Amino acid sequence: MNDKSMFSLLAHRNLGVVAPGGGHREADPDARALRLSVARLNEAQRIARIGSWELDLVDGRLTWSDEIFNLFEIDKRQFGATYEAFLNAIHPEDRDAVNAAYTRSLETQTPYEISHRLLMADGRIKHVHEHCESDFDASGKPLRSVGTVQDISDLKRAEFALEQSEAKLLLLNSELEDRVKARTAELQAANAELTDSLERLRQARTQLVQSEKMAALGGLVAGVAHEINTPLGIGVTAASHLELKVRHLGERFRTGALSRADMEGFLGTAAESSEMVLSNLKRAAELIRSFKQVAVDQTGEHRRRFKLKDYLGEVLLSLSPQINRTRHSVSLECPPELELDGYPGSFSQIVTNLLLNSLLHGFDGVDAGHVTIRVGELSQELLLTYADDGRGIAAEHLPHVFEPFYTTKRGQGGSGLGLHIVYNIVTQKLGGSITCESSPGNGVVFEIRVPRPVPMRGAQNAVDGAPTHAF
Ligand SMILES: Nc1ncnc2c1ncn2[C@@H]1O[C@H](COP(=O)(O)OP(=O)(O)OP(=O)(O)O)[C@@H](O)[C@H]1O
């Protein structure tokens, strides 16, 4: 141990003690003022939990303030300030460090400060922070040391708590990061699964669309066969009947047994049969023409620019023989300058089918019905609203009206293809949509939305394909 260590400096001295405060009542006012001042200092130290000490290194006298006694938990009335008591109070593990700091400060003649622990008799630990300064004579010999001891236990506890919560926070943070990583991985897996099932769904939908198409095609073919079977069957029967009659006539002619009555009978039958053959063949041909339209043949008509109002006016004019026979009326509302770049024949087919339906179904039993065709321009599309004030459509028929061969007039001129054709034209050829609203007694409202194509610059005016009507 160094010569100048606190231990060695004090080891052989007989330490005197000066305990401030206490004593008797002085008559001397100066002494009283001094005592009051000491009392105030003690009070201040108690509140701040800072004790002070002084060591006279010449005569070895050690002085403690009251707060040092409090800090070291030593009863001032029983024990004085002793270096042993000081040493005992320092935590054994910190004694060397405290000593070394003091020794170094004497050697270097510089103040020092140090934090260390105190170990109380009952095992409790206190944390203190010490400051110390010393005076030296000209030769460098230490004369006196003064110091303060501050109880920083609360601070240490707070620091400790802070460290604990920081550590907890770090732990939580890393747990959180782990959880986030795990969640991210789970989400990625879920996402991959979702993408996968979406892809499977897409494939399934494609297959479904394919098989629906096949089913629709199958239904259409069956319907076509069924529809055509009737006129062809009647035609064949009439033709074979005529053939039989011709054979009979030939035999009678060859045997010379042909009478005038035979000839007249034959002519009647022949006229009847050929009439029947012809009308049924016509019906079959008509049906075939309709079936062809179901397929919405796009190659048949050229695309061109046309004014919709003028064009629809012509279509209505072509239908006027049917309309004028009745007391029904049609009104057309369309911006006169509205120009379209597309297929005029499609609009003719649509309006013709809808109008014939109003005449055949909507106005069946109605004296003077009215049809309104209204065309409006929306930002990106054209809205054609077709309405009649006829009988309307029953709820059970409404969901089926666009299906092929769905008709409520089978055997009375209806084959159930008109609205199917309209639907195909609107959705396939014009890329739009069509809805039908109706209830019995309230007429029908068809809303047709068609996207407006970008005007084609420099497009040639192609020859207008003659509008073909379904019926
Ligand atoms: N304006 C309307 N008013 C009342 N019912 C209608 C009207 N338009 C269509 N319908 C109903 O919808 C059904 C289907 O119409 P669609 O045009 O497809 O066939 P259709 O007119 O019966 O036969 P086709 O048009 O092939 O001659 C009709 O049979 C009829 O019941």
Ligand SMILES: [Mg+2]
């Ligand atoms: Mg129809």
